[in-house]
Amino acid sequence: MMAEFENADAVLEASKKTYAAGYRRIDAFSPFPVHGLAEAVGYRKRILPWIVLAGGVVGGLAGFFLQYWVSVIELPLNVGGRPLNSWPSFIPVTFECTILGAALSAVLGMLALNGLPRPNHPVFNVPRFERATTNRFFLLIESRDAQFDLAGTRTFLESLEPSEVMDVEK
Amino acid sequence: MADMTTKLPVGGASTPIIEPGHTYGSVTNKITSIVLSGRTPRLWYVGIGIGFSLVMLLLVALTNLLFTGTGIWGLNVPVGWGFAIINFVWWVGIGHAGTLISAILLLLKQDWRTSINRFAEAMTLFAVACAGIFPLIHVGRPWLAYWLFPYPNTMGVWPQFRSPLVWDVFAVSTYATVSALFWYVGLIPDFATLRDRSKTRGKRMIYGILAMGWRGSAIHWYRYETAYLLLAGLAAPLVISVHTVVSFDFAVSLVPGWHATVFPPYFVAGAIYSGFAMVVTLAVPLRALYKLEDFITAQHLDNMAKIILATGMIVVYGYFMEAFMGWYSGSQYESYMILNRMTGPYAPQYWLLLFCNAVVPQLLWSGKIRRNALVLFLISLVVNVGMWLERYVIVVTSLHRDYLPSSWGMYSGTIWDWSLYFGSIGLFISLLFLFVRFLPMISIFEMRTLLPTSGKPGK
Incomplete structure (x- = not known):
């Protein structure tokens, strides 16, 4: 009613x-x-903020370890004598992946918790x-x-x- | 509370951000009628006609490029970076204002952002789409551009993550994704409004699908606001990082005039500066075309002009620092580069850029000019040109005089370079005109919140 x-x-x-x-x-x-x-x-x-935090952490870790795996394990290349795990140059991509993970989980999390899309009600x-x-x-x-x-x-x-x-x- | 929207004398410190007399219903009517009434102003057809013709030019230029190769561009051996990177940086920079307005001004609780954030976000998306064309086509064989992404492949090779160009791939693709999410999330409640006000079944279906069944439940609103605020919090550092990474494309190299620590902040300020100029360039005609003076008031123009002035001054500081470091570094190549920039073959472009970006915006110190839509519009056009010239000067003057005089050269764009550039502007214009025709260009639900909540409801 x-x-x-x-x-x-x-x-x-x-x-x-x-x-x-x-x-x-x-x-x-x-x-x-x-x-x-x-x-x-x-x-x-209020669990949405925690979902977003988790999304960001997962995104960031995935971003960093992707680069670590590629640069140290899968395709080790000596670039200007830098160490294989030259982590400072991995920061920009790690940062971007963190934001991407958090943003996607904010939107998808919001929609999922709200039960949307639900065209009829x-x-x-x-x-x-x-x-x-x-x-x-x-x-x-x-x-x-x-x-x-x-x-x-x-x-x-x-x-x-x-x-x-x-x-x-x- | 009703006093909040009382009209104060124009030029006063607190001109309203919505003209008085509006209710929830009237705000909704005014904005949805642009989309739903089906009455399209004649100038809209003129605008999209121009945009569409330029898109045709873009398609011709792209086809020729794909068939013939990058040899149709003006690139040569000392100047291996030309219009592609200039246009890319110009467009990405323009894109920055949208996110800045929607994210940073939201976090700073600047209510006036509400009337301009929707189309500024749309502008961001379209500018990033235009920007994306250029790195894609400059790789020479665009059909292999997916090699930029890390994926397991039979060649056994991976992107080089120590390279700023790979950072750029991640920064720009993340930026495009997050801007699209931000824009779409902002649109959901307005899609629901359009769904409920559509007269025909077709429109109701399309807007209904886009609204995903939004029904304005209090709990949904709560999660929605949390998500929106978090997105804003995420987008704010993202927008700063994107142009920082773009500037790394230059600053991480060892080319004189590029290898400078001032580049990241200078680029970010330049991006905001050019982006706000583009918002003004779009807002002034749209406001006149659709009679939105009630929502985009003189106060908005004034605020945007102030941001243009402030960020413009930071950019001028960047120019000053470039010149100063040329001398102070004591490096022969650096000092030659800046001297050559000021007096060499590209001096006219350099001084024109200073005129556009350092001299003309000084007019904005005057409040009368800031509130004069026409003059502000003209200034914003000058700034757009100035920022394009800035990237041109940075890219070309540093490259055209290589370390050895035997490898000096000159650069100028060919007709195909210009076709692609104007073609991308056409794509931008077309997307924008389609947007204002089919989607609410002002956030309706946020405009409702700006009205005094206890105000009298009604038709």
Whole structure:
């Protein structure tokens, strides 16, 4: 079940109240990032930064050891009397690979955690929802929520003073 | 809060970055209508016509190059590096402003970047695409260019990782990838807006696929912002490293005039300088063509002009240092090189470059000029020419007088060199015109955040 709001503060306030009322399977939708909204709907796990760190470390190590393997093991060449493992000249490529690994894991990690691409989702069945990407804000309580009850939840959402309350069909 | 967008007198310290009276809906309408309304200004056709004709020139020149070989260029024995590297450095430099605007200004919380970052990022991608042509074709047999990458092969050979030219392969390909990711991630929520506002099924499908099912969930936004911020944090050192590596192509050699420690910072400043000039060159006509004065205000022009002035001064410091080190090094070759640059056969180009990059930008000290779109546009064109000449002077004057007078020579581009250069400009123009026609050139969701959040919503 979904409630529509006209501005960011209203949906933020409503999300906090909904969470406080004991609803857990909730989500809010907004046309731009609203600070505090993710926390208000109960978002706690923040693992993306760790994925990015891991991606960067893996990228950097892979970059360095690729060069090490090529220059020391696979094709040892004496260039101007430098040691085979002339690591200072391997730094630029190591750096670039670190950035590449971290950037790819940031984007792919974000998409994977968000479950995207996912072209279809029940919220799109609500005709008015297309305004969520323009100028309207929505609060969703899923029917899977332990506290969900068709009449009770509607009354509760209406008490939050939204501009409209709608049923979302699966 | 509504006061935030009250219009202040032009020329005041805080001209708004969005003109007053806009709502979430009106910002969205204004930007999406450029893409969705289907009403294309007549000048768009003129622009893409010019760009497309030059692309045809590029294709002719490339075909001739592939059939005949690099002998059609003006290269000769002392000057073995010509237009290919000049154009490459010029284009990569232009590309730097996009990432700088989107990453570094984001980290510095410069709100005014929002109206210009999208097309500056697009400009970066297209400039890097143009830049990529030149190293690819200058290898002589471009169909073997994949030899630059480390992969197991039957020849049993690998790239030489101690060479700056291999560093360049990694730096530029990483840069192209990360710029594309950054641009695409920024576009996802706007694709969703376009999907939801498209009237026809075809458009809805295409933008829907590109939006990947974005629905603006709070948790998604949270991860999205984290990812975007981290990408910005990664792109900021990347952009510095890329032009540093480009300058290593020169500085790691022992050629007089190239072997200098000032090269990395001087090149990075030059890149930002030329990039911002190109952003102005593009922003001024686009703003007039699509009537975007509400979003790209005099304040934006003013800020960009200040960055051009500041980085221009760093570049001038670089020129000064080159001359100073020529004398101070006590090296006969270094001092001869700089003297020859100032008084030799390429002196006109050198002094013209100083006029373009050191003298003309001084006009930007005046606030009136910074806010005058037309004058700023003309200055930006002069800067673009100046930065191309800079690379020309660096490459050609150092090479054309080799260590022994018996191996001195002269260099000038042939008609094919110029065709490739103007052809790449055509490719850039065409891609840019296609971009403004089919994608939102201003980040819609970020513009919404600039509006006071408690502002009255509405149509």
